[in-house]
Amino acid sequence: MSKTKADEPLGLVVHSMPAAQQATLSGGRSGSIWKLLAIVLVCSLPAIVAYFAYYVVRPAGRAGFGELIQPVRPVPTAGASALDGSPVALSSLKRQWLLLSVAGAACEPDCQRRLFTQRQLRETLGKEKERFDLVWLISDQQALPEGLRQRVADTTLLRVEQGVLNDWLLAAPDKALTDFIFVIDPMGNTMMRFPAQFDAASASKVKRDLERLLRASASWDSPGR
Secondary structure, three states: OOOOHHHOOOOOOOOOOOOHHHHHHHHHHHHHHHHHHHHHHHHHHHHHHHHHHHHOOOHHHEEOOEEEEEEEEEOOOOEEEOOOOOEEEHHHHOOOEEEEEEEOOOOOHHHHHHHHHHHHHHHHOHHHHHHEEEEEEEOOOOOOOHHHHHHOOOEEEEEOOHHHHHHHOOOOOOOOHHHEEEEEOOOOEEEEEEEOOOOHHHHHHHHHHHHHHHHHOOOOOOOOO
C-alpha cells in the first residue's frame, strides 16, 4: 500500500540560537554604557544648571540691575605692575570673583565714591563676601595720595596701560570705563557691569544679582585662590 502524504514524517529545520555568553556580554556592554552616561550626566548636572542660570535665564542680556557683557571678555595676557613698579601678570587675578573699577591715581571724589560702593557691595554679601576680591586698576603713572592708600588697604591695586584697558573692558556707548563697576568671574571672564552711581533701591538689586551669580557658581567655585 502506498504511503499517503499525511503518513510521511515531518521535517524540522533547526535554526542556530545565539550563544548565551554572547547575549549576556552584549547586554552587559549596553548596560555599562548607559550606567556610565548616567554617572556623567549626574556629575555634570550642577555645572549645566549653573551655566544655564549664568548665561541663558536672564532675557535680553539683562540681569536685574546689572548688564551682562556678551560675549564675555577674558582677562588679557598683557602685564600690569604693582605700585612699587614690580611686574604682575593679570592672569593672577583669576580664580576669584572680582569687583573691579578703573580710575587714575589722583582718584577724584567720584572715584572715591565708586571704591566705597565696591567695598559696601562686598560687605552686603555676608559670609559669601570672601568669594569676591576688590580691584582698582590705575590707568596712569601718577603717585597715589598717601591718605587714599590707607583707605583702600583691602583692595588690589594694579597699574594697567589705558590702551590695554580699552581693549579689555567694555563700556556702554557714550560712556567711559570710569562710569562702571565690572564683575569678573573666577575663570577670568569679564561678564557683567553696573553703573558706578546708583541709589539705595538699586543697591539692593545689585546685591541680588551678585547673590544669583554666587548661587549659580556654587558647584564649581569656592572662596580663595
